[in-house]
Amino acid sequence: MTTRVTVWSEFRQERSDPPVRAVYPDGIHAAIADGLRSAGDDLQIRTATLDEPEHGLTEAVLAETDVLTWWGHVAHGEVSDAVVDRVHARVLDGMGLVVLHSGHFSRIFKRLMGTSCDLKWREDGKRERLWVVDPSHPIAEGLGESIVLGEEEMYGEHFDIPAPDELVLVSWFEGGEVFRSGATWRRGRGRVVYLRLGHETHPTYFDPGMRRLIANAVGWAAAPHGARPTRGNTQRVEPPS
Numbered sequence: 001m002t003t004r005v006t007v008w009s010e011f012r013q014e015r016s017d018p019p020v021r022a023v024y025p026d027g028i029h030a031a032i033a034d035g036l037r038s039a040g041d042d043l044q045i046r047t048a049t050l051d052e053p054e055h056g057l058t059e060a061v062l063a064e065t066d067v068l069t070w071w072g073h074v075a076h077g078e079v080s081d082a083v084v085d086r087v088h089a090r091v092l093d094g095m096g097l098v099v100l101h102s103g104h105f106s107r108i109f110k111r112l113m114g115t116s117c118d119l120k121w122r123e124d125g126k127r128e129r130l131w132v133v134d135p136s137h138p139i140a141e142g143l144g145e146s147i148v149l150g151e152e153e154m155y156g157e158h159f160d161i162p163a164p165d166e167l168v169l170v171s172w173f174e175g176g177e178v179f180r181s182g183a184t185w186r187r188g189r190g191r192v193v194y195l196r197l198g199h200e201t202h203p204t205y206f207d208p209g210m211r212r213l214i215a216n217a218v219g220w221a222a223a224p225h226g227a228r229p230t231r232g233n234t235q236r237v238e239p240p241s
C-alpha cells in the first residue's frame with residue numbers, strides 16, 4: 001500500500017541566509033523528501049512551500065495526502081487562516097501530521113495542542129543524544145538505544161504541550177538540559193507526531209538515523225484509522241427481540 005506524503009516547509013531562509021543555503025541549497029523540504037524517498041518504494045512524495053499559491057496546500061493536494069510533514073521557522077504568521085483551517089480539518093478526518101523542530105510554533109500545531117507550545121532554546125551547536133524511552137513503539141524501530149547528533153540547537157524544558165499520548169524520545173544536551181523530543185497525540189481520526197530535530201544551520205536532515213526516524217514517524221502517522229463515525233440526530237435503535 002502506497003502512503004502519499006506531502007513535505008512542507010517555508011523555503012525562505014535557504015534563499016536569503018547564506019549559512020542556511022550552504023547546508024540546504026535545495027531547501028530543507030528537499031532534504032527531507034530525499035530521505036523519505038530512500039526509505040522505500042511504498043512512499044509517494046511531493047513537496048510544497050509557503051510562497052506557492054495557497055502555500056502549496058490546496059484542497060486537492062490535501063485530499064491526496066495521507067501524511068503531511070511540517071517545517072517552519074521565520075514565517076509562522078504568514079500561513080493563512082484558510083490553510084490552517086484546511087489542514088486542521090484534514091487531521092481530524094484522518095490525515096497524519098509530523099511536525100519538525102521549530103514547527104512547534106506553527107499555527108497548526110498550536111491549534112491542535114491548545115497551548116503556547118513555548119520552550120527554552122540556545123543556538124550553541126553542541127552535542128545532542130536522543131534516548132529511546134519507548135523501544136516498543138513503531139517510531140523507534142531500528143534506532144537502537146539512542147542516536148547522537150554532533151551538533152544541534154538546544155531545546156529545553158519546560159515545553160508547553162499537553163501530556164503526550166506516547167513519549168518515544170527524550171533528548172539530553174551538553175548543557176545539561178533534557179527535552180521531550182519525540183511525542184505523539186491523536187486528534188480526531190488523525191495522528192500527530194512532534195520530532196524536535198532539525199535546526200536550519202546543521203545537516204541533521206542528512207543524518208541516516210534522523211532519516212530513519214522521520215520515515216518511521218510517517219509510517220506510524222499514516223496507519224489506518226477506522227471508519228468515519230456517524231454523528232448528529234439519528235433514529236432510535238431498538239434492542240433485538
